[in-house]
Amino acid sequence: MHRFFTENKIDEVGHIEIQGSDVKHARDALRMASGDKLEIVVEGKAYLCAIKEITKNLMVAGVIKPLEGSHESSISINLFQGLPKSSKMETILQKATELGVSSFYPLITSRTVVRLRDDKQQDKKLERWESVVQEAAKQSKRDVIPRVHPVVQMGELGELLKEGLTIVPYEASDEHGIKEILRSLETPKRVNIVIGPEGGFEEEEIDLLENLGAKIVSLGPRILRTETAGIVASAIVQYEYGDLGVI
Numbered sequence: 594m595h596r597f598f599t600e601n602k603i604d605e606v607g608h609i610e611i612q613g614s615d616v617k618h619a620r621d622a623l624r625m626a627s628g629d630k631l632e633i634v635v636e637g638k639a640y641l642c643a644i645k646e647i648t649k650n651l652m653v654a655g656v657i658k659p660l661e662g663s664h665e666s667s668i669s670i671n672l673f674q675g676l677p678k679s680s681k682m683e684t685i686l687q688k689a690t691e692l693g694v695s696s697f698y699p700l701i702t703s704r705t706v707v708r709l710r711d712d713k714q715q716d717k718k719l720e721r722w723e724s725v726v727q728e729a730a731k732q733s734k735r736d737v738i739p740r741v742h743p744v745v746q747m748g749e750l751g752e753l754l755k756e757g758l759t760i761v762p763y764e765a766s767d768e769h770g771i772k773e774i775l776r777s778l779e780t781p782k783r784v785n786i787v788i789g790p791e792g793g794f795e796e797e798e799i800d801l802l803e804n805l806g807a808k809i810v811s812l813g814p815r816i817l818r819t820e821t822a823g824i825v826a827s828a829i830v831q832y833e834y835g836d837l838g839v840i
């Protein structure tokens with residue numbers, strides 16, 4: 594069953610309208626027509642609906658019933674991802690959305706190679722990343738589309754990491770494993786995960802993060818690619834504190 598998201602509300606006769614590219618996709622790519630059933634998410638709640646009318650730019654669906662159960666985890670995971678090269682960011686965004694991550698912060702660190710030249714290029718990247726996350730949210734039947742924030746610098750983390758437990762997988766960490774740390778703490782409401790880029794973290798960056806109260810952890814004896822580390826750390830946190838592997 595295909596899932597769509599809309600910011601529109603359910604009207605007084607139980608109809609929901611969808612406009613824009615989703616309509617073209619439903620009609621032309623998915624060949625959907627009047628009478629077909631679909632799932633529509635309104636304000637974080639999913640409904641079983643049936644198409645009443647579909648034209649070039651508008652789809653009107655009638656609500657059949659609300660869908661039971663939530664596809665959102667009780668824990669809010671925010672992934673601060675050291676900006677990787679090429680299209681790795683899209684892979685990370687897609688997989689971490691499937692894993693239930695709540696929001697993404699592309700992070701510039703001293704060893705990030707990618708430099709977004711100007712606001713225009715950043716806006717274009719952000720638009721692409723948002724589209725990847727929206728598609729992954731539909732495919733994985735999320736009830737909420739995760740937020741992709743504009744690129745942030747290390748200097749902004751003081752403010753951004755104020756709330757919740759911050760976990761920093763560090764390739765040179767030889768004191769604590771992530772399993773030991775997560776199991777030693779009360780389950781938090783919010784977890785921030787900070788992952789370095791291909792070149793890893795500078796020691797000063799680890800010091801800065803430690804001073805902000807972050808827990809520096811190892812993900813094990815092998816060096817994971819940055820795109821692997823972000824996905825694995827999100828999965829581990831979701832498994833330990835959230836709903837991964839839970840019915």
Ligand code: SAM
Pocket residue numbers: 761762763764765766787788789790791792793794810811812813814815816817818819822823
């Ligand atoms: N340039 C580093 C090196 O060669 O040692 C590797 C950096 S790794 C490709 C990118 C990021 O993934 C690291 O900054 C860290 O956040 C995470 N990471 C990879 N393997 C890890 C491990 N075994 N333990 C903790 N973090 C790891």
